[in-house]
Amino acid sequence: MVVRRSAGLLVFRRTGAEDGAVEVLIGHMGGPFWARREQAAWSVPKGEYGPEEAPEDAARREFREELGLPVPGGEWLALGEVRQSGGKTVTVWAVEGDLDPAAVVPGTFSMEWPPRSGVLAEFPELDRVGWFTVEEAAPLLVAGQREFLERLVTRVRGRA
Structure with missing residues (x-):
């Protein structure tokens, strides 16, 4: 049995609110299946990788491929893994940054x-x-990725 693995990078920025709130950068999935959907149709920029590639490298590659922008500098916070309902294991890191969504040049399939x-x-x-x-x-966000938001909030508030 082949285990499908995916890795991604969740960019966040602090809002300046006293409660330590953050905003996250997520993307609406392209293609005809997702065109008319809004709820559970967004994702952390991520993608699949094979055994020959390190998950961190895959997260970096997929970020550049999906957004057409360089990965923001800064410390990566490990948010761990989640097994999605389809069986894929997704590993995500978070990094603080501030990107302009208008600058995104998405990859295609x-x-x-x-x-x-x-x-x-x-x-x-x-x-x-x-x-x-x-x-x-x-x-x-697709249901299987919502856990990463909770983990991010816990990590960021713990570092404030």
Whole structure:
């Protein structure tokens, strides 16, 4: 059995609020399946990797591929792993940074569309990116990634 693994990087910024609140940068998944969905249709920039690649390297690579921007400098905070309902294990780190969503140049993927048409169409991996408070981001993220928000808040408040 092949274990599918994915790694990603969650960028956050402090809001300046006295409660230590943060905002996170997440992306809406591209392609026709996600086009009309909002809730549970957003993701941490992440992607799959094989046994020959270190998860940190995969997170860095996927961030650049999906956003078209360099990875923000700064200390990476390990947020651990989560096993999603489909069986994939996702590992995420967080890094403090401030990126302009308008500067994102998303990577693309190809798939047959419409189904069984024989026509390959190209779609952005993420069709939009935005900053959200943790409370706003939670219902937007796919369910298997929401745990990372709780872990981030715990880590950031513990470092304040």
